[in-house]
Amino acid sequence: MLVLTIGWETLLGLHERAVRETIELVRRVRPEDLDRPTPCTEWTLDELVSHMTTQHYGFAAAARGHGDIDAVWRQPPPGEDHAAEYARAAEDVLAAFAAPGVSGSEFALAEFGAGVTAPAPFAVSAHFVDYVVHGWDVARSLGLPFAPDGDIAEAALRVAEQVPDGPERKEQGAFFGPALPGSGATDSFERTLLLLGRSPTWPG
Template sequence: MDIRDLDRRAGAVLGEVVMQVRTEQLWFPTPCPDWTVRGLLRHVVSQNEGLAAAAQNGSASFRTWNGGRLADNPAGAYRRSNVRVADAFADGGALDRLVEVREFGSFPRRIALTFHQLDCVVHAWDLARAIDVPYNPPPDMLELALTLARRIPDTDANRGPGYAFERGVKVSGTSSDLDQLLGLLGRNPDWVSPLD
């Protein structure tokens, strides 16, 4: 499996949801308690820009990781930032080179892409749920994301406010793989917008 291809496809899957966001939905709440749809889109664009810069330079500034701008075209901003990620990782056999990922530390580029793929899969659900559109990620993307999520420690030392993920949410052992993934990453699979 080429993680670059899987990541490109995950970015495209997220992009399909982003394309469905209407202007009036930008202020809708999301399953991410601190973000509206616009805030979540800005986060995704910022993360893409930070990862692309870090992949090219070994690291990126705090400002780059957090400075994504949507202007009046969030879908266009996402598309451009997603292309930057794909271009930054397009160089052949450089997947073992280290890249600094925000405050989380340095990882081989292949691991950074695996985390990015996980983010794409989960944030696509966040957006889809917020704007009430269907979302069914491809099984191979879901499998890799679930495998990674099971490896992320669920302790107060690395989960909760200020961290990338909330503490896990208990879901039934017979739940779908997507619901298990969401629960592992602190999302309630039954989340319903307060606007409904």
């Protein structure tokens, strides 16, 4: 279990900034970009944005006590205006996480298996690091630079260092690939990418 060393209000602030950065990136995705490959090797950019949208709704439902319902993790894919739908989903999860009393709650996370639950700080930390990395995924797919602010990069690294690197990462549908070697990496965000199975030089 992840040991959170970030205060709840600080975590919410970092999380909101990371998610809002992805809103701006998704707004730059044009219809002709949707077939582009992404660092998530099994997904096109269209599929990645759909996944990101659905996960927002699922985690929002979990924060409201409904994460044990499989259907909340199976939202229909975004329509023609993918950026507007993504923004709605992002605002939904931000509002759900910031609601009074959420910090002490237990999230049911049916997406991760029947009966899986996690304390709110653990669940929000996992969502946070996922969207810092997904921001990079979208940016790299579009050929854009991406460098999270230093405090976001440091917090993401602290979470990534605690993500287990076991055989489950090689299974189909795993959220992260096996960690990549990179003992010489000194940049916090590069280290996060390597720990979570991303090559900082993708697609090279």
